[in-house]
Amino acid sequence: MKTIIIGGGIGGLCTALALQHHGIEAVVYERTAAPADVGAGITLWPNAMKVLYALGVGASVTAAGARLTRSRICTASGAPLYETNLNELEERCGAPVVAIHRAALHGILANALEPGVLRFAMPCEGFTQDAHTVMARFKNGATVAADLLIGADGISSVIRRQMFPAIQLRYSGYTAWRGVIETADESALGLTSETWGRGARFGIVRIGQKRIYWFATHNQAPGDTPAPEAQKAQLLDIFGTWHDPIRQVLEATPATAILHNDVYDIPPFTPWTQDRVTLLGDAAHPTTPNLGQGACMAIESAFVLARSLKTEGDHRHALHRYETERQPRTAWVTHTSWRIGAVAQVAHPAASKLRNMLVRALPQGVMRSQMDRVAGFDVTNRKIVDGQ
Ligand SMILES: Cc1cc2nc3c(=O)[nH]c(=O)nc-3n(C[C@H](O)[C@H](O)[C@H](O)COP(=O)(O)OP(=O)(O)OC[C@H]3O[C@@H](n4cnc5c(N)ncnc54)[C@H](O)[C@@H]3O)c2cc1C
Numbered sequence: 217m218k219t220i221i222i223g224g225g226i227g228g229l230c231t232a233l234a235l236q237h238h239g240i241e242a243v244v245y246e247r248t249a250a251p252a253d254v255g256a257g258i259t260l261w262p263n264a265m266k267v268l269y270a271l272g273v274g275a276s277v278t279a280a281g282a283r284l285t286r287s288r289i290c291t292a293s294g295a296p297l298y299e300t301n302l303n304e305l306e307e308r309c310g311a312p313v314v315a316i317h318r319a320a321l322h323g324i325l326a327n328a329l330e331p332g333v334l335r336f337a338m339p340c341e342g343f344t345q346d347a348h349t350v351m352a353r354f355k356n357g358a359t360v361a362a363d364l365l366i367g368a369d370g371i372s373s374v375i376r377r378q379m380f381p382a383i384q385l386r387y388s389g390y391t392a393w394r395g396v397i398e399t400a401d402e403s404a405l406g407l408t409s410e411t412w413g414r415g416a417r418f419g420i421v422r423i424g425q426k427r428i429y430w431f432a433t434h435n436q437a438p439g440d441t442p443a444p445e446a447q448k449a450q451l452l453d454i455f456g457t458w459h460d461p462i463r464q465v466l467e468a469t470p471a472t473a474i475l476h477n478d479v480y481d482i483p484p485f486t487p488w489t490q491d492r493v494t495l496l497g498d499a500a501h502p503t504t505p506n507l508g509q510g511a512c513m514a515i516e517s518a519f520v521l522a523r524s525l526k527t528e529g530d531h532r533h534a535l536h537r538y539e540t541e542r543q544p545r546t547a548w549v550t551h552t553s554w555r556i557g558a559v560a561q562v563a564h565p566a567a568s569k570l571r572n573m574l575v576r577a578l579p580q581g582v583m584r585s586q587m588d589r590v591a592g593f594d595v596t597n598r599k600i601v602d603g604q
Contacts (some may be wrong), residue, residue, distance in 0.1 A: 285394075501546035
């Protein structure tokens with residue numbers, strides 16, 4: 217079976233790797249001319265790390281990133297609201313929580329593919345299909361035929377728009393910024409934290425020996441990204457009086473290295489498939505970043521899709537099985553993440569005070585079962601022993 221994957225993000229690369237493990241031929245067509253050097257980090261929860269171990273890259277990802285041991289939520293003044301012991305989560309789930317620079321993760325996944333599988337500078341414009349084949353069309357005039365096409369081309373997927381033009385993105389009400397800095401500041405390196413203010417949040421996550429990743433969110437209308445210095449000034453304006461080392465982290469980030477994205481998702485939808493074509497990752501189930509699960513879902517989906525294609529003889533059965541298995545899980549994550557975002561981004565002073573009181577009073581057992589439902593989910597049914 218010959219498979220075309222449109223999009224060489226985390227979802228597309230993991231799908232190619234999972235198919236490679238099953239001996240299924242796949243080629244990834246990525247629109248950018250070179251590997252993405254995204255200046256941001258990403259947190260990979262045990263549900264995704266289990267897949268990466270099953271695909272043979274878990275140890276490299278863990279070594280290239282930082283294993284997180286605890287995380288906390290606090291107020292803008294630094295008062296603790298909630299602390300989670302991630303060592304315990306790792307023990308319960310059987311895999312670590314790892315934060316890593318996105319470019320490092322992309323590099324590990326790309327290097328694990330056989331030569332020639334990942335092709336750059338191939339923006340796809342659409343596809344046609346008949347009873348026997350599917351044909352992808354590229355901007356440079358090239359066409360490629362295969363048995364299957366997987367649209368892993370992100371939240372603004374060209375493939376999804378062709379299949380289901382009525383589906384619209386849903387704006388969350390908040391925008392996000394991200395950055396990565398090298399630092400020797402132990403207070404920043406020791407923190408895995410999310411700070412909740414009114415209609416704004418700031419997170420710090422260690423992603424290496426001397427490296428941290430930060431993210432920030434703020435309630436505002438979606439729109440263009442301002443000039444770099446104006447954008448940095450806006451961030452200092454919103455977060456500059458928050459607890460240490462938030463101001464220092466922002467000041468240490470070059471204005472031009474700050475990434476800005478308005479935060480969207482799509483309310484869960486089905487189907488994802490039209491005969492020989494299906495969707496994966498953000499193309500199928502984009503979610504807000506409040507659970508840190510968007511890429512983790514893409515990684516889980518990649519594993520399940522490859523397994524379905526391996527075990528089902530007929531592609532229609534395989535894609536139906538993939539979609540049936542993945543839709544409830546991803547829909548639950550999208551809904552849950554949306555609701556957490558609504559609570560975390562509360563702006564009214566009285567409502568945010570009440571929210572803080574409730575979070576402080578949250579029983580450990582409630583939070584633990586919620587975290588286990590998210591991060592303890594295991595599509596591989598596999599225990600990791602001695603990091604393997
Ligand atoms: C602020 C923020 C923080 C986040 N933090 C986390 C986190 O901590 N953990 C987590 O798991 N998730 C996180 N996410 C979500 C995560 O980034 C996404 O879910 C993940 O990147 C989705 O991967 P993907 O491969 O499906 O799509 P993408 O990463 O969007 O990749 C799509 C790829 O397709 C290519 N492409 C697009 N169109 C075409 C075309 N026409 N032809 C060819 N190629 C094309 C693109 O260039 C890109 O390389 C976060 C998201 C945001 C916004």
